[in-house]
Amino acid sequence: MDFKSSDTVPGPRAEDHLPHTTQAAVKIVIVGGFGVGKTTMVGSVSEIRPLTTEETMTQAGIGVDDNYGSDTKTATTVAMDFGRISITEQLVLYLFGTPGQERFWFLWNGLFEGALGAVVLLDTRRLEVSFDVIGRLEERGVPFVVAVNSFPDAPRYPTAELRGALDLPEEIPIIECDARRRASSREVLMTLMRFLHSLAVQHVPA
């Protein structure tokens, strides 16, 4: 494998080091179609410059020695941008901007299963791109909110009409946002957290 010498690997900047007291991480997934603003949203709230993790999907030749037959494999690289927000000295939050196609989701172990919840980011010019994502989250029982990224030339629908089109129950928040603005993206995350909290409150035993 072609690998850079360990001295040349650029690690985190000194100010990006997590404190040694950090005990655990939680994650939130931002899911949506290509160009909907996932990376923009991650970048607007992240304390670190957004990073990219990737995974390779091998279509054939699994288990074949890497030195042989590598030209007979078709490999698709799927990338995911992510960012980070320190919550306390013990807890850190990661945000993952994830492609909408479900066939990519299982590449990353427990991406959705372990997430506190998800933000479905959508563009009203291509609303139907989100239909499949919403169905999959419902099936998997992943709690989510919907954020409409306001592109200037996109059609604007009243929330009730959008809710009808997406066939979502009243309790699932739908909000508008501008993924480029930190305050707006933070409000999306706060909306998700308040929604999750309301689910927790419902679970309090009588």
Next chain:
Amino acid sequence: MTPPQRRRRQSREQPPPEPVAAGGPKEGEQKNPERLYILTGAAAGGERAPIDLVTLIVTSADPPPTATPEQSALLRLCRAPLSVAEISAYLSLPFGVVTVLLTDLLTAELVQARAPIVRQAVPDRSLLEAVMHGLQKL
């Protein structure tokens, strides 16, 4: 203008099909990185958990002379806690390759893993409140 209408799929009550790796799953074959498990160190009774994107890794020993360049680079990176996702990004290695590297380093006790907090059926309100408080400071 009317938006397009989502139609719920019919078989909603059925669990989604298990993703099948290319070539099909083979009994006893453990090559798939999704099937690699590590010691979390946290759970009682030595319970095993999979390596997650946000498992935090901390180096606990200097690289031995036998360490590969990848292992040395990883050990250098994780002097302060770092998520598996960040390791993958900084080393420019796919997530699956990093989990394989980590499995070896965990076995050799050169690194420690701090398991993430995952979603529970009944959400943990104090955790959610902590996250909200953290976001408010942003």
